[in-house]
Amino acid sequence: MTTFPFELCPEALLRLMPMHLALDHDGLILSAGATLNRLMGEGGLVGARFADHFDLRHEAGAATVPGLLATSGARLQLGARGRADLAFRGLAVPMGPGEGALVNLSFGIGVVEAVRRFALTEADFAPTDLTVELLYLYEAKTAVLDELRALNARLQGDKVVAEEQALTDALTGLRNRRGLDLAAEVVADPDFALVHLDLDLFKQVNDEMGHAAGDHVLLVVARILREESRKGDTVARIGGDEFVILMPGLTDPAAALTRVERIIARLSEPIDYADAQARIGASAGVVLSSTADGADMTRLLAQADAALYVAKRAGRGRAFLWGPDMAVE
Template sequence: MTRRLELDCAALNRLMPMHLALDAAGGVISAGSTLARLIPEAGEEGAQAGDLFTLRHGAAVTSVPDLLAGGGRVHLQSRLRADLAFRGLAVPMGEGALINLSFGIGVVEAVSRFALTEADFAPTDLTVELLYLYEAKTAVLEELRAMNARLQGDKVMAEEQALTDALTGLRNRRGLDLAIEALGTGDFALVHLDLDRFKQVNDGLGHAAGDHVLVQVARILIEECRAGDTAARIGGDEFVLLLPGMKAPEPALRRIARIIERLSEPIAFGAEICRIGGSAGLVLARQAPEAAISELFAHADAALYAAKRAGRGRALLWEPWMESG
């Protein structure tokens, strides 16, 4: 004995919110709430399946047998929305058919595109579980991306700190070496700058005053540097400037003279006034092997000490006679 089961539209909609119930002529008897939201025309009186959908490969839906053919498995494309396609299962229902539709593997994209929620699917639909898994996976991936960004940021910060003088923010000796390596084959000026009377500040006002002065010196150097220049602190009160593109000594000497003039200006430290100056040695060169770079530093040092012997507060260009001084 076969029992006949009957469901009202509300119960059918609860079980299958993406169903489509058709009469023998292909007219829409009932459309699930989710389907009707996606294709409002499906819920209108007198709607016909043939006006709403085509079968796979564009074949028209001409009759209910079309939908039940091939075991009832159907792939429907919306005639009204080219971006909306479904897969489903059609079963006989009296002389008509009942079709339960889904998005198939496109469900995640559909949920995002149409702002669907859990309420748009049957509680027993595995789609809901898939969405939970997708949300969990997305959350994990976002956290991994955020963690990777933090780690990358920490790495960049650590690399930057390794190349930076902690007190002044200028490049340290390692940072200077890398800047020299990056010069390529162009002309450049190497300047060794040493502060005058800095020891008196440290001895007379203490190391806090000395640190304050060094920070102000760094500020002056940064302000006087062009894009591409490098200012480095390589010792207590010793600084090096790397000036790419310098082919003639006069422009470089003018720039260093301006820096020395600014260093001679009074520096306030609380109620006290700190007075320093600067002396510098300059050498012009082209990029050279490491051994030649050390020779350039030696030349810049010789020019610096020649400037100090000449009375301080000046910059001198290296000349061969300075090596014997």
Template sequence: MQADLPAHRIELDSAVLARFMPMHLLLDAEGRALSYGPTLAQVLRDAAVPGARFEDLFEVRSPGGAVTVGEVLARGGNRFRLVPRHGVKAGLRGLGQRLGSRGMVLLNLSFGIDLISAVRDLALTDADFAATDLAMELLYLAEANAAVTRELRGLNLRLEGARMAAEEEAMTDPLTGLRNRRAADLVLERMCAARAGFGLLHMDLDYFKAVNDTLGHAAGDFVLATVGRILREQVRTEDCAARIGGDEFVVIIAGRSDPKTLQSIADRIIARVSQPMEFEGRTARVSASIGIVRSTDFAAPDAMQLLAAADRALYAAKHAGRGRAVLPGV
């Protein structure tokens, strides 16, 4: 077993202390400040003056019940935790030791869990720490971890945005911008399951084939896009307007099953669709026939049952002369 080495007396001037311990505090036997390390002086700011008493500079968090530096050393076994009363509110931890016969006390402090905030608030650099201090390395690791976390969060947001965009695209008719058949089926099934009162309009364009035959498919696409815009303007955000086939559309009117309200909505749509549409100097004319059903007319509304009933009402409208809306029983 190695024998204890003899003790040696070492003299350290303030410049050496500052270089090796930039967070030191040297106190006299009465607990008054003799010198401050340059980094600690930045922490304490204007309070870092010669002669300031330890208890006026710091609130002792550990050991409990200690106030003066003497009590800290007596109770804490030379280890302690402090918070500055002035300057930057950072948690500090450290070691203390009495020096020689004059009773001076040397405290060597470091930042605890508040390292990152202290470095940010004081704009500290590697030069503000001892060369052997790993504080900056830990800070770099924390910053790198934060950067990776930010990048991962950004990646997750981009992936979530891409997923939502893909889902939106999968539910949208590209020509009209309306919902597609899949989206309409999902909305209809959800509303039937909720037993919510709503109206269902099934619309078909009259004379649309004639537009395609005489003016061409580009004109037909223009008519469909125009009808899509009309439907978006006539329904609310909580409603669902969808193109479910070539020139077939459905409109689900949420929370409205009053016959007069549904008839009024259908009549407005028919009036708008019947207006002439100008395409490349030529006029396209179509009209709309609409079949209307109400979920409240069914004891247990079912999506397929409602669509079939709306389809029958649509053909009744066509057989009645087209360009009109039919709500059976009204």
């Protein structure tokens, strides 16, 4: 191997490695980079002992020159004695046979924090060092994230508004209250039945089997209500376990009750969920627009609600038709 002896003047070493330490064989600091001197403060490092200022993490008692050189050029992790805020990564190489060690240090991943804490400038790093690029990227990332965060906040706001304006219930896909009102406004047939349906025992399913089971039951209920609806009907979920069905073309109380009782019978069948069965049922209040003297939708819903109240009081699984004798709030 051809040797390639050359000398580096101290100024060149300082410019090349602003965080270097040149140690003699006994561990005395011969030269220290300006940036390192600035960080460690107090009169500079030259003339001090390496082991008095630095320790090696993960390598007990190796802060001697032979100890450093024994690492054979592997990455070192160093701490500054008495300075929990400083940590370095480093590399130690021999300066010449029996002549001590040259140690070059850098901040590693702690660099962003170190630049801020010690107010480091571009001049503290060698021009070949990518620290400034790293800081640039860090700021660019932060700026982009800030924009994205603001964008997300705006989109979240939009989503809330959109959901409020939506006509469907997000879980079941049935109409929501708004959707029901809109359907009622455009119903062409003046004669219709309005059914207010409330699930029985639904709270127990939620409490005993969990909300996932509850959601599943609601989906099955929605499917049954869809299957039982006829062309022109509107099915809406207007509360946790409350549903309303608008059935145009119905004037006969008996026919309306027959349809509703059939729905209740289907809803009372056990619903499989995981390895268990959920058992619910339903009660219903029914009102016919033909018997309500042109009452508006709000009034009709209140009447259906009053009939539902009576049905609930009469026990589970019942459907009652509204009558003038029923109190309406």
